[in-house]
Amino acid sequence: MKIGVCVKEVPDVGPSRRIDPATMRMDRSGDRSLNAFDLQAVEAALRLKADAGDGEVVLVSMGQSRALESLRKGLAMGADRAVLVSDEAAAGSDLVATSRVLAAALEREGVDLVIFGQQASDSDGAVLWAAVAERLKMPVISQISEIEVSGGSVTAKRQTEFGYDKIKTPLPAVLAVSDALNEPRYPSLKGIMGAKKKPQEVLSLADVGVDAGDAGEAGSRTTVAALNPPPSRGGRQMISDEDGDAAEKVMAYLVERKFV
Amino acid sequence: MSTLVFLEHHGDAIQKNPLGVLSKAASLDPDTSGVVIGSGVGGLVEQAGKYGAKKVFVADDPRLEAPLPQPRVDVIAKLVQEGGFDTVLFAASVLSADVAGGLAARLDAGLNWDLSDLASEGGQLVGKRLALGDTVLADVGWSATPRLGLVRSGSFEPAETGGSAEKADASVELSDFSTKAEMVEQAHEEQTGPSIEDAEILVAGGRGLGSPDAFPLLEELAKALGGAVASTRAVVDAGWYPYATQVGQTGKTVSPKLYIGCGISGAIQHKVGMQTSQVIVSINKDENAPIFEFSDVGVVGDLHAIVPKLTELVKARKG
Ligand SMILES: Cc1cc2nc3c(=O)[nH]c(=O)nc-3n(C[C@H](O)[C@H](O)[C@H](O)COP(=O)(O)OP(=O)(O)OC[C@H]3O[C@@H](n4cnc5c(N)ncnc54)[C@H](O)[C@@H]3O)c2cc1C
Numbered sequence: 263m264k265i266g267v268c269v270k271e272v273p274d275v276g277p278s279r280r281i282d283p284a285t286m287r288m289d290r291s292g293d294r295s296l297n298a299f300d301l302q303a304v305e306a307a308l309r310l311k312a313d314a315g316d317g318e319v320v321l322v323s324m325g326q327s328r329a330l331e332s333l334r335k336g337l338a339m340g341a342d343r344a345v346l347v348s349d350e351a352a353a354g355s356d357l358v359a360t361s362r363v364l365a366a367a368l369e370r371e372g373v374d375l376v377i378f379g380q381q382a383s384d385s386d387g388a389v390l391w392a393a394v395a396e397r398l399k400m401p402v403i404s405q406i407s408e409i410e411v412s413g414g415s416v417t418a419k420r421q422t423e424f425g426y427d428k429i430k431t432p433l434p435a436v437l438a439v440s441d442a443l444n445e446p447r448y449p450s451l452k453g454i455m456g457a458k459k460k461p462q463e464v465l466s467l468a469d470v471g472v473d474a475g476d477a478g479e480a481g482s483r484t485t486v487a488a489l490n491p492p493p494s495r496g497g498r499q500m501i502s503d504e505d506g507d508a509a510e511k512v513m514a515y516l517v518e519r520k521f522v
Numbered sequence: 523m524s525t526l527v528f529l530e531h532h533g534d535a536i537q538k539n540p541l542g543v544l545s546k547a548a549s550l551d552p553d554t555s556g557v558v559i560g561s562g563v564g565g566l567v568e569q570a571g572k573y574g575a576k577k578v579f580v581a582d583d584p585r586l587e588a589p590l591p592q593p594r595v596d597v598i599a600k601l602v603q604e605g606g607f608d609t610v611l612f613a614a615s616v617l618s619a620d621v622a623g624g625l626a627a628r629l630d631a632g633l634n635w636d637l638s639d640l641a642s643e644g645g646q647l648v649g650k651r652l653a654l655g656d657t658v659l660a661d662v663g664w665s666a667t668p669r670l671g672l673v674r675s676g677s678f679e680p681a682e683t684g685g686s687a688e689k690a691d692a693s694v695e696l697s698d699f700s701t702k703a704e705m706v707e708q709a710h711e712e713q714t715g716p717s718i719e720d721a722e723i724l725v726a727g728g729r730g731l732g733s734p735d736a737f738p739l740l741e742e743l744a745k746a747l748g749g750a751v752a753s754t755r756a757v758v759d760a761g762w763y764p765y766a767t768q769v770g771q772t773g774k775t776v777s778p779k780l781y782i783g784c785g786i787s788g789a790i791q792h793k794v795g796m797q798t799s800q801v802i803v804s805i806n807k808d809e810n811a812p813i814f815e816f817s818d819v820g821v822v823g824d825l826h827a828i829v830p831k832l833t834e835l836v837k838a839r840k841g
């Protein structure tokens with residue numbers, strides 16, 4: 263079984279994470295890592311490959327060329343190789359453009375299963391898989407908290423607003439997992455050492471057959487016009503437990519507000 | 523503007539969030555239409571009319587019974603192409619997000635998500651989108667039509683206008699790949715015991731508890747305060763705590779007087795279920811945790827040390 267896992271490099275969460283007001287794009291110059299929500303997707307793929315007894319796990323990503331460094335974490339966990347589409351003309355891609363590029367890269371690979379993470383921490387979209395599935399003309403199941411693959415089909419459990427659904431679909435299919443699906447393994451030292459030597463391809467848009475005009479800002483259909491401060495709840499009090507007295511301070515607050 | 527709103531239903535009613543989006547859309551475009559998709563759903567037209575729809579397209583077919591996204595993309599894509607709608611709006615849900623994403627790819631249409639407001643500025647539709655863990659509010663737009671928008675849960679209240687809608691049939695032609703996924707089982711969880719929606723004080727626990735064995739710490743604090751215990755999807759999906767206690771987009775919406783979040787990161791999908799709490803206290807060991815952005819009191823520290831101490835202090839005071 264050949265499994266493509268879509269993973270993304272994202273800026274680390276912290277005060278420096280921002281949209282650059284000059285370009286209205288995500289500032290990707292600071293510290294970056296593999297999107298934490300994609301680790302469960304990598305883990306799921308590794309387990310499905312192990313269950314199947316053979317196969318290949320390919321990380322598929324679109325991002326800056328140095329994103330390979332972040333992708334190595336997935337290779338260190340055990341993925342077999344990585345394919346990164348990186349092209350100046352792909353910068354600033356929105357959902358329509360990103361889904362086109364990823365679908366093209368996945369088609370070039372020809373996979374039996376595509377697995378997405380729950381959401382990218384820099385976009386919070388939790389929606390890209392649906393667009394990629396549409397382009398690949400494959401069935402899709404999202405928000406998965408349990409997966410079972412057997413006899414050429416997948417059965418998955420997922421939570422909706424009304425409780426839990428169980429959905430079944432034949433392969434090939436696109437799956438998107440929840441962050442509680444599994445506990446991602448830590449890469450072993452051997453895994454980390456070996457990751458650098460695993461095959462890592464950097465492809466241009468032309469390599470995957472996407473016209474420059476169909477990616478990046480030219481291929482996008484959404485715009486950002488202005489950035490404003492968010493509505494605030496008002497004053498916030500921060501308490502540190504460094505001195506071990508946070509409980510007392512919280513208690514004082516609860517008493518003052520008459521909760522106790 | 524010519525707007526279509528996807529009116530997601532459950533049982534025999536349109537959901538509250540899509541009705542809110544419909545009301546908002548109708549205030550921007552008096553000719554707003556809606557679409558209901560399912561099996562035996564013709565009766566929903568009347569409800570949609572009351573909340574501002576002028577016309578409601580009905581796709582009624584046994585193959586549309588299960589709430590799966592891809593057949594709905596087929597129906598809506600055809601309506602947009604034939605009906606010339608330039609705007610299609612959705613209220614965020616597990617189903618609607620997948621429909622909107624598929625539709626964006628089918629129509630090569632721009633999709634803006636997590637919209638908390640919509641406005642018409644100089645004849646242009648502008649979306650207000652909270653981004654990056656709600657640290658920035660962006661004005662977003664579309665460079666082409668159709669424009670697709672997914673609205674964050676709870677952004678718009680449904681407003682009854684007392685109108686009535688004209689009913690129109692939507693044709694149902696499904697693609698091969700759209701019907702491959704099938705619903706095997708839908709378990710609708712029944713509520714047992716008191717609801718967390720009624721509690722004045724909630725002590726909520728997330729994955730930072732480390733294991734289900736830590737929930738008793740919260741139960742004791744909740745008991746001492748006279749409150750109840752709530753949870754996040756991450757711990758519910760992992761089987762640590764019951765779904766009935768989950769707060770957020772796919773769980774309950776709560777507004778207690780006091781919400782104490784322990785080991786919860788503060789994801790947007792959790793926030794939408796508890797942001798109207800009167801006072802929010804959160805305990806998290808990561809000083810960059812997003813939950814601190816919307817807390818009144820943020821405690822940086824280990825919940826395993828702080829919660830039991832707090833419980834003892836509350837008990838001692840209450841005597
Ligand atoms: C369509 C959709 C719907 C969703 N619906 C919901 C919903 O209804 N409700 C919901 O809650 N989520 C929902 N989610 C999931 C949501 O995005 C988050 O993944 C989830 O809320 C995370 O749960 P958490 O905060 O428990 O876990 P995490 O995000 O893993 O956070 C755990 C936190 O605990 C802290 N921590 C760890 N150890 C300690 C310690 N010893 N002491 C103190 N702090 C510690 C960590 O710093 C971290 O911030 C939904 C997601 C999607 C895509």
Ligand SMILES: Nc1ncnc2c1ncn2[C@@H]1O[C@H](COP(=O)(O)O)[C@@H](O)[C@H]1O
Pocket residue numbers: 268269270297299300303322323324325360364377378379380381382383385386387388389390391
């Ligand atoms: N540029 C990208 N390259 C590869 N995968 C991506 C990219 N962006 C998002 N993804 C995948 O899509 C999922 C959902 O992303 P989003 O819809 O942006 O929240 C992520 O968890 C990843 O699995």
